[in-house]
Amino acid sequence: MLVIRPITKADLPALMMCADESGHGFTSLPVNEEILSNRIAHSVESFNKDVTAPGPEGYLMVAEDTETGEIAGTTALEAAVGLDNPFYTYHLSTLVHNSHHLDVHKVLKVLTFGNDYTGVSELCTLFLRPQWRQGLNGKLLSKCRFLMLAEHSHRFSDTVIAEMRGVSDEQGNSPFWEWLKEHFFSIDFVEADYLTGIGKKEFIADLMPKLPIYVNLLSKDAQAVIGQVHDNTRPALKLLEAEGFVNRGYVDIFDAGPTVECDLRHIESVRASQRCTVEIGEHHSSHNYIISNTRFAGFRATVGKAALDGERNLAIISPEMAKVLEVKNGDQVRLIAQ
Template sequence: MLVIRPITATDYPALMRCAEESGHGFTSLPVNEGMLRNRIAHSEASFAKEITEIGTEGYLMVAEDTETGEVAGTTGIEAAIGLDTPFYTYHLSTVVHASRRLDVHNVVKLLTFGNNYTGNSELCTLFLRPEWRKGLNGRLLSKARFLMMAEHSHRFSPTVIAEMRGVSDDEGHSPFWEWLKEHFFSIDFTHADYLTGIGAKGFIADLMPKLPIYVNLLSEEAQAVIGKVHDNTAPALRLLEQEGFTCRGYVNIFDAGPMVECEVRNIESVRHSLRCRVEIGEHSSSHDYLISNTSFENFRATVGKVAVDGERNIAIVSPAMAQALQLQQGDMVRLIGQ
């Protein structure tokens, strides 16, 4: 059984393994021991913290196999982005250049540099190791965060975003970055991506063009990938779109991958989640549910068979599931059908 739980210091080797396997373009998992250990420590402090207002808390979790103890992946939420270091994006918009006198009417697209998402919550650091990409594991890793946000909404912004990895090849070459590099930078995409991952973002403000960029001036290769995702990211994007996330024209400044967003209250798994009281016992239900306890510091979530009695507002879980979720008879859970 895979269980989502808060990361701890002992998970560092597993997190480093995820960082190494995630490949180029995965900014939130840099292959850097100091940064990864700092993220773990920051997450531990964030989970233990009582908050009165949303700040720079970061909640990082892992998916652990309860039988072997192996970590299958990682997932996280940033409570509010851009408060300690700027969070930059490009916004893709359309303008018209027209002259009635000359009978000219041109529709052109612009990329405008900015940090419009400051203060929003962000879904981040979703990575499932290749051998675990089967069954409902990916849905568990992604959607467990929505149960957390539904149950503990005071810890998160009303709007949540997700930055989707854009197009790059196995060697880390991004067509969009190649154009930026040629005209404004002199470093490779992998180096720029790494610097961002370790928090060294000063070069962005120093070198990134501040005026809008006309898209038709970019190379054809760069134009073609604006708003497109990496092949490995396509399943995650589809899942978020099913949850109600949409792109409003914002893209990543390095690889032009899309930014998607949704009001927390409008996320499908938040809207339709049930809050039930637990009965522990064997049952014969064949229905799969994504289910979590209602603790925050000791958050646990998994997916499996649950018998739900809607009339009595009862969720019957097996003893094994109750143990994995740290549940006692009569505790409350939050769950959503799969």
Template sequence: MLVIRPITAADLPALLQCAEESGHGFTSLPVNEEILANRIKHSEQSFASEVTHPGPEGYLMVAEDTETGEVAGTTAIEAAVGLDNPFYTYHLSTVVHSSRRLNVHNVVKVLTFGNDYTGVSELCTLFLRPDWRQGLNGRLLSKCRFLMLAQHPERFDKTVIAEMRGVSDEEGHSPFWEWLKEHFFSIDFTLADYLTGIGKKGFIADLMPKLPIYVNLLSPEAQAVIGEVHEKTRPALRLLEQEGFTCRGYVDIFDAGPTVECDIRNIESVRHSKVCQVEIGQPSGDTDCIVSNTSFSNFRAAVDKVDVMDGVAVISAEMAAALQVQQGDQVRLIVQ
């Protein structure tokens, strides 16, 4: 069984392994031991803090295999992006150029550089190692965050976003970045992505074009990937779309991958999650549920068969141990 829990300092080697396996374009997991150690420390402080409104807290969690003790993946929520480090995006919009005298009417797309998402909460750092990409493990890793949002809304903004990894090849070449590099940056995508991941974003403000970019001036290859996702990211995007997330034209400034958003109150799993009382026993049905305890600093989540009826959740002793709950405690769950 996989159990989601807050990361600890002892998980640093496993987190570094996840960073190495995640590949190019995964900005939130740079292959840098010092940066990852600092992120773990920040997460530990965030989980231990008492807050009444979202701030610069970052909540990083891991999925642990209870049979082997191995870390199978990571998942995280940033409470409010852009407070400590700027959070840049491009916004894709439409402008019209027309002249009645010449009978010319042109509709063109433009990309506008900005910080419109400053202060919103972000779902991030979702990575499941290949050996565990089966069953409901991916859904657990993603949806456990919705249980946290539902149970502790005071810690998060009303708007929740997720950046989707854009198109790049196995060598780290992004068609969108290739055009930007040629005209403005003169550094490789992998280096730009890495610098962003370790928080060194000053070069963006220094070198990024400040005026809107007309999309029809980009190379055909760059135009083709605007708003498109990496093939490994498609399952994650589909899951978020099922939850009610949509793209409102915001894309990543490096690979042009879409940023999707949803009001926290409209997220399907937040709306339909239930708080139930624990009864430890042997579930007789075949209903799968993602279940979390109601603690924050000691957050736990897992997925298994559960009988749900009249505000009572019958869970196995194994799940009760994984969630660190006892008979009569409360849990929050999502029926799958």
């Protein structure tokens, strides 16, 4: 059984392992022990901070195998992006060039550089190690965050986004970045991505073109990947789309992967989640649920079978699940049917 819990300083070696395994394009997990150690410290501080409105808090969690103690993956939420470090995007929009005199009508796509998502909350750092990519583990890692958003909404923005990894090859080469590199930069995609991951974003403001870029001036390869996702990211995008997330034309400035968004209140799992009272006991239900306790600093979430008693608003869970969630009879849990 996997349990989702806030990260601790003792998890640094496991987080380094996840960073190494995650590969190119995973900006939020740079292979840098100092940066990851600082991120853990920031998360510990954020979880223990008493807040009334979203700020620069970052909540990093790990999935722990309760049988072996191994860390199976990571998942995280940023309360409000762009407050400490700029959060840059390109926005893909349409321009019309029209001349009645010449009878010329052109519809053109342009990319505009900006910070439109400053202050919104972000789903990020979702990584599940290969040996645990089975069953409902992936859904647990993703959807546990919706239980947190539903239960502790005052800590988050009304808008929630997620950046999807764009197209790149096994060596980390991005067709979109190759065009930018040729005309504006002199560093490889992997280096640019790494610098962003460790917070060194000054080069973006210094070198990135500020005026809109006409898409038809890009190489054909670069044009083809705008708004497209890496093959490994397709399942995550499909899950978010089922939750109500949509792309409104925003893409990553390095690999042109889409950024999707949804109003917190309209996320399907937030709307469908239920708050129930715990009853510990044996049951014969075959229905699976992603379940969390209702604490914050002591947040715990897992997935497994439970029985609901709608009349008494009870969630009947096994003693094993109660131990994992650190709840007792009469406590509250929040859950989503799977």
